[in-house]
Amino acid sequence: MNTKVISLVSIGAHPGSGRTRRAEQDARAVELGLQLAGQHLQVVHAGDPREEALRAYLGMGLDHLDVLEQPAGADVLGVLGDYLRDAGAQLVLTGSQAETGEGSGMLPFLLAERLGWPLIVGLAEVESIENGTAQVLQALPRGQRRRLKVRLPLLATVDNAAPKPRQSAFGPARRGVLAARNVMVTQDELLTGAELQPARPRPKRLKVIKAKSGADRMKAATAKASGGGGKVLKEVSPQEGAEAILKLLVEEGVIR
Amino acid sequence: MLNTLLPVLLFTALGLAVLGALRRVRLWRQGRPSKVDLIGGLLAMPRRYLVDLHHVVGRDKYMSNTHVATAGGFVLSALLAILVHGFGLHNQILGYALLVATVLMFGGALFVYKRRLNPPARLSKGPWMRLPKSLLVFAATFFIATLPVAGILPEGTGGWILVALLGLGVVWGVSEMFLGMTWGGPMKHAFAGALHLAWHRRAERFGGGRSTGLKPLDLEDRSAPLGVEKPKDFTWNQLLGFDACVQCGKCEAMCPAFAAGQPLNPKKLIQDMVIGLAGGTDARFAGSSYPGKPIGEHGGNPHQPIVNGLVDAETLWSCTTCRACVEECPMMIEHVDAIVDMRRHLTLEKGATPNKGAEVLDNLIATDNPGGFAPGGRMNWAADLNLTLLSEAKATDVLFWVGDGAFDMRNQRTLRAFVKVLKASGVDFAVLGLEERDSGDVARRLGDEATFQQLALRNIQTLGNYAFKRIVTCDPHSFHVLKNEYGALGGMYQVQHHSTYIAELIAASKLNLGQHKGGSVTYHDPCYLGRYNGEYEAPREVLRALGIKVREMQRSGFRSRCCGGGGGAPITDIPGKQRIPDMRMEDIRETEAELVAVGCPQCTAMLEGVVEPRPLIKDLAELVADALLEEEAGSPAVKVQPARRKPAEVH
Structure with missing residues (x-):
C-alpha cells in the first residue's frame, strides 16, 4: 500500500502507578499503522525528545520516531498540522484521548478542523484503500460496527475496539532513534489564560427498575441505555429542530 | 599377515578420527567466546568424570555398572591394542592384560545388549541399537586377535579365513569406536562429553557444588x-x-x-x-x-x-x-x-512472549508487580499487623521479604501465618513495605533480562540503604533470585527460605509448638527450593517437629515433579493434553494423605487450582502457626464470645 500513514503518539501513564509508559490507545494507533503500512509507517510525537517512555513505541519495531520538540504547556496543534501537511499524510491515526496532560480528547477534532479533513471516531479496521477512498469499519457501542467510505486524506481516532498493540521489545526500543526536530513553539493561550479545576463526575441518568422477577431485572440490566421516549422530527426547519433539542436539554436538566 | 593389517587399520582409523575431531572442534568454535579455564578444565576432567558424573549415573546401578565395565574395558582395550597391535609390542603380559580388558568390555557390552532388547521409550533407537553389537564385535575381535600374542594359541591359527574375519571385525569395531567418536556416531558422546566436562560453563557444579542461577546478559555491551x-x-x-x-x-x-x-x-x-x-x-x-x-x-x-x-x-x-x-x-x-x-x-x-506474557512484563515495568496492581497496595495485607518498616527502623536482624504474593489473597494467609510465627519467636524483624519490588524472577524466566536487571538493581539499591543480618522469604523464587542471581549484579546477601528459618527457630527452642492435628500429610518439594537450592531437609524437619510423619510421594526430593507454576509457564500457558498440577495431584493422591504441605506461593496456587475433591493445601508457615501454643498472659484472658447470629436465610 502506498498510502502515507502517520500515527500520532503521546506519553501515557499507568492508571495504578502513574508511571509513564506508552499510551494504550496511541499504541493501538501505532499497531493499526504498522498493520497497514509496515515499515513505511511514520510516527510522530510533539513534546520532549528525551522522554524515555517514547522508546516503548520504538520497541514495537520502528526504526525512528519523529519528535517535534515542544516544551510542556505549548499548543502543539499548529506544528502537528504543518508536519502532517508537509509530510503528505493520507491517513493519520491517533488515540482518542491522552493519558497525561489535558487529556481533553479535543486534539483530533481541532486538528481535523484545521486541516479541513474528515475525522472518523473509533476506527476499528481499515478494510481497503482504493482510488483515494478508504473503506473502514467504525466501532459503535455494544460491539456494533458501521462501514464507512471516506475520501483521503483523513484523520481517525482509535479506541479499545482497534487491534491490541503488539509487545514492545527491548532490543528495537534501545536501537531506535528519537529524531528531534526543531519547530516553532506556540504558547497555549487558552491553557495559560484559563483556570483549571477538577472535573465533576457527570450526572447519571436514573434508571427506575420496576421489574418483579429476576429475569426482568436481567433484561433491564442488559437493555440498551437509551430511553424508550424520544421523537423523530422530519422535515422541520432548522429553527424548529433547534428549539426541540433545546427543550429536551432543559427537560433533562442538561441546561438550566 | 594380521601383523601388517592391524597396525594399518588401527592407525588409519586413528588418523581419520583426529581429522573428525578437528572438524568437530571447528563446528563448536562457531559459537561465541566464553571465559573458560582451558588447561585447568582438562586437568580437572578425570575427576569430574569419575566422581561428579559417576555420582549422577550411579543413581541407576544397572547402567552405572554396565558403563564402568564397558567404557573401562574399552579404554583399556583401545590403549593396549594400540600398543600391542599398533606398535607390535608382542609382550605376553600386555597380551594377557588386553585379553582381560576385552573380556571386561565384552561383559559390559552384553548388558548393554540386554537393555537394548526391549528398550524403554525414552531411549533413542536408530544407530544406538547398533552400538551394543559394535561393542561386542570390537571386544571379541581383539580378544581373538590377541590370543596368539598371549601365547594361548599358536601364530597363524585359523589361516586366512580367520584373518579375513578378524580384519572385518576390526574394521567394524574401530569404525564405530574411533571414527564414530568424532564423525558423529553414538560414540561421539565420549569425545564431546569428556571435553564438555572439562570446559563446562558451570564449573562450580563439580566437586559437590551447586550452580543454578542464570547467567546475566551484558546489556552495556551493545554489540x-x-x-x-x-x-x-x-x-x-x-x-x-x-x-x-x-x-x-x-x-x-x-x-x-x-x-x-x-x-x-x-x-x-x-x-x-x-x-x-x-x-x-x-x-x-x-x-x-x-x-x-x-x-x-x-x-x-x-x-x-x-x-x-x-x-x-x-x-x-x-x-x-x-x-x-x-x-x-x-x-x-x-x-x-x-x-x-x-x-x-x-x-x-x-517482542513475542506468548499469551499473557507481554501484559505481565508491561505490568512489571509499570507497577513492579506482575498483576499490575497499584504499588501503594503492597502492604494492605498487613494493615492490622503493625509491622516494622525498614525505612523507619533502618536496621534489623531479619528482613522479611514479602514477595508479590502480597497482592494475592490466598498467599496473604501464608504471609500472615508467617508473621504470627515470627512474632511468637520474638525475633527482631522488619519488612521493606512499599519499597519492595518484584524480585524479577518471572521477567527473567520469560526472557526479559532488561526488566529483570532493572528490578534487581533497584532492589539492590534499596537493600543497600539498610542494615540486616539475613533475608527470609516464603517464596522460593524470590529466595533463589536474591540468593543466587543478585550476586552477579552486586547484591550479596544471606538469604533463607522460611522453612530453613523456622527449622532454625525450632532448633533454638524459640517456638512453643504443639502437635499437628488434622490427619496425614505429604510434602511437595518446590523446584526452586529443592533442585535449585538443595533444601530438602529443613521443611521435613519442621514437619517432624509438628509430630508429622510425612507420607513421601514416589517423586519427592530431587525427583520432585514440578507443580507447573515455574518459569512463567502459567502465563505463557502452552496447551497440552493434561495439566501439570493435575498430574502432581495424582502423585499426592497416591500417598492417600489428607493434606499436602507446600512452601511456595506458586505451588499453592497451582495445586489449589485442581478441582475438588482433593487433599487440602497448606503452607508450612500455616501449619506451624496453627500449632503454636499461645502463652497465657498474666491475667486470665477473657474470652470474648462472638455474638451469636442467626444464619442468613437462603431462599
Whole structure:
C-alpha cells in the first residue's frame, strides 16, 4: 500500500502507578499503522525528545520516531498540522484521548478542523484503500460496527475496539532513534489564560427498575441505555429542530 | 599377515578420527567466546568424570555398572591394542592384560545388549541399537586377535579365513569406536562429553557444588546479541555441551511438560541444537518427538534462526524451568540455560512472549508487580499487623521479604501465618513495605533480562540503604533470585527460605509448638527450593517437629515433579493434553494423605487450582502457626464470645 500513514503518539501513564509508559490507545494507533503500512509507517510525537517512555513505541519495531520538540504547556496543534501537511499524510491515526496532560480528547477534532479533513471516531479496521477512498469499519457501542467510505486524506481516532498493540521489545526500543526536530513553539493561550479545576463526575441518568422477577431485572440490566421516549422530527426547519433539542436539554436538566 | 593389517587399520582409523575431531572442534568454535579455564578444565576432567558424573549415573546401578565395565574395558582395550597391535609390542603380559580388558568390555557390552532388547521409550533407537553389537564385535575381535600374542594359541591359527574375519571385525569395531567418536556416531558422546566436562560453563557444579542461577546478559555491551537467535549465538562450550548428549532420555522421562503432552522434549531439544550446529534436518532423530509435532519437518544450520525453522516457539515456552532435566542428565547438560537464552531473543528482540506474557512484563515495568496492581497496595495485607518498616527502623536482624504474593489473597494467609510465627519467636524483624519490588524472577524466566536487571538493581539499591543480618522469604523464587542471581549484579546477601528459618527457630527452642492435628500429610518439594537450592531437609524437619510423619510421594526430593507454576509457564500457558498440577495431584493422591504441605506461593496456587475433591493445601508457615501454643498472659484472658447470629436465610 502506498498510502502515507502517520500515527500520532503521546506519553501515557499507568492508571495504578502513574508511571509513564506508552499510551494504550496511541499504541493501538501505532499497531493499526504498522498493520497497514509496515515499515513505511511514520510516527510522530510533539513534546520532549528525551522522554524515555517514547522508546516503548520504538520497541514495537520502528526504526525512528519523529519528535517535534515542544516544551510542556505549548499548543502543539499548529506544528502537528504543518508536519502532517508537509509530510503528505493520507491517513493519520491517533488515540482518542491522552493519558497525561489535558487529556481533553479535543486534539483530533481541532486538528481535523484545521486541516479541513474528515475525522472518523473509533476506527476499528481499515478494510481497503482504493482510488483515494478508504473503506473502514467504525466501532459503535455494544460491539456494533458501521462501514464507512471516506475520501483521503483523513484523520481517525482509535479506541479499545482497534487491534491490541503488539509487545514492545527491548532490543528495537534501545536501537531506535528519537529524531528531534526543531519547530516553532506556540504558547497555549487558552491553557495559560484559563483556570483549571477538577472535573465533576457527570450526572447519571436514573434508571427506575420496576421489574418483579429476576429475569426482568436481567433484561433491564442488559437493555440498551437509551430511553424508550424520544421523537423523530422530519422535515422541520432548522429553527424548529433547534428549539426541540433545546427543550429536551432543559427537560433533562442538561441546561438550566 | 594380521601383523601388517592391524597396525594399518588401527592407525588409519586413528588418523581419520583426529581429522573428525578437528572438524568437530571447528563446528563448536562457531559459537561465541566464553571465559573458560582451558588447561585447568582438562586437568580437572578425570575427576569430574569419575566422581561428579559417576555420582549422577550411579543413581541407576544397572547402567552405572554396565558403563564402568564397558567404557573401562574399552579404554583399556583401545590403549593396549594400540600398543600391542599398533606398535607390535608382542609382550605376553600386555597380551594377557588386553585379553582381560576385552573380556571386561565384552561383559559390559552384553548388558548393554540386554537393555537394548526391549528398550524403554525414552531411549533413542536408530544407530544406538547398533552400538551394543559394535561393542561386542570390537571386544571379541581383539580378544581373538590377541590370543596368539598371549601365547594361548599358536601364530597363524585359523589361516586366512580367520584373518579375513578378524580384519572385518576390526574394521567394524574401530569404525564405530574411533571414527564414530568424532564423525558423529553414538560414540561421539565420549569425545564431546569428556571435553564438555572439562570446559563446562558451570564449573562450580563439580566437586559437590551447586550452580543454578542464570547467567546475566551484558546489556552495556551493545554489540552482544540479546539472547540466542541462531545456533552460532550460543557460546562455544554450550554447543559442545549439546554435542555430549547420549540420548538416554532421562530428561524426557522426568520432564513435566513432556508428560503433560505439551510440545517439549528436552532430549529432542538438545538433539535439535546438535542439528543446528552441524546443519541438517531432524528426519534421522530416532527418539520420541515433541508431543504433537511430527519428526522430519524441522531443520536448520548454524546461521539460520532457530525458532520456526529448527524448533517452534511453543516448545521453548512449554518449559517450567523446573530443572528436572538438568538434575537427571548424566552428561550434566544445561537445558534450562539454553531455553532461557532462546527465550531472551524472542522477548527482547522479537517482542513475542506468548499469551499473557507481554501484559505481565508491561505490568512489571509499570507497577513492579506482575498483576499490575497499584504499588501503594503492597502492604494492605498487613494493615492490622503493625509491622516494622525498614525505612523507619533502618536496621534489623531479619528482613522479611514479602514477595508479590502480597497482592494475592490466598498467599496473604501464608504471609500472615508467617508473621504470627515470627512474632511468637520474638525475633527482631522488619519488612521493606512499599519499597519492595518484584524480585524479577518471572521477567527473567520469560526472557526479559532488561526488566529483570532493572528490578534487581533497584532492589539492590534499596537493600543497600539498610542494615540486616539475613533475608527470609516464603517464596522460593524470590529466595533463589536474591540468593543466587543478585550476586552477579552486586547484591550479596544471606538469604533463607522460611522453612530453613523456622527449622532454625525450632532448633533454638524459640517456638512453643504443639502437635499437628488434622490427619496425614505429604510434602511437595518446590523446584526452586529443592533442585535449585538443595533444601530438602529443613521443611521435613519442621514437619517432624509438628509430630508429622510425612507420607513421601514416589517423586519427592530431587525427583520432585514440578507443580507447573515455574518459569512463567502459567502465563505463557502452552496447551497440552493434561495439566501439570493435575498430574502432581495424582502423585499426592497416591500417598492417600489428607493434606499436602507446600512452601511456595506458586505451588499453592497451582495445586489449589485442581478441582475438588482433593487433599487440602497448606503452607508450612500455616501449619506451624496453627500449632503454636499461645502463652497465657498474666491475667486470665477473657474470652470474648462472638455474638451469636442467626444464619442468613437462603431462599
